[in-house]
Amino acid sequence: MKHTSNPDSVLTAILDALKNPVTGRIPIGISNRHIHLSQADLEHLFGFGYCLTKMKDLSQPGQYACKETLTICGPKGAIEKVRVLGPVRTKTQVEILASDCFKLGVAAPVKPSGDLNGTPGGITLVGSKGSVQLTDGLIIAQRHIHMTKDDARNLDVRDGQVVRIEVYGARGGVLHDTLIRANDDSHLECHLDMEEANALGVDASSAVVIKK
Secondary structure (H helix, E strand, C coil), X not given: CCCCCCHHHHHHHHHHHHHCHHHCCEEEEEECXXXXXXXXXXXXXXXXXCCCCEEEECCCCCCEXXXXXXXXXXXXXXXXXXXXXXXXXXXXXXXXXXXXXXXXXXXXXXXCCCCCCCCCCCEEEECCCCEEEECCCEXXXXXXXXXXXXXXXXXXXXXXXXXXXXXXXXXXXXXXXXXXXXXXXXXXXXXXXXXXXXXXXXXXXXXXXXXX
């Protein structure tokens, strides 16, 4: 006997699949080296009472790239024109790439953004009006996925969980130790740094799937 699907049930299944990120792919955002500044350090670098100048909004709500750039100086070398991101934070954080450690002559740990406990300094930030020597706050950002709490429930993951992700494509692969960051001020997106993205051949159409 030929089986005929119920059109209503098929439509419901399609709509559920579209609403549920588990069945879809998570878009990728690519991060280059960048700097988050405290207000005190911002004023040391650019002058008393200085405010950041927004250049463009980023994908995460409330986050933006600024017109301001700084030079990062280490024991062995320097990197110029490193972008500052806003808004200001309670503590300055410098996020670099793994290869930058060789150029600067520093050893930066892989850490979640915002977790500065035990992080090294050893670098100097140079702005238009002054400089700041950091005693901590230098990291290589751990890859992570931003999502809302509803996204987390749909994906069956939780804030702070570490998962595996798969990137598809000619140079795709599986990445371990990817941190879930779930809160209601987020937009669903997986953040890889530029070196990770280049190694996997990531472009604007790429996405990841959580494998756990």
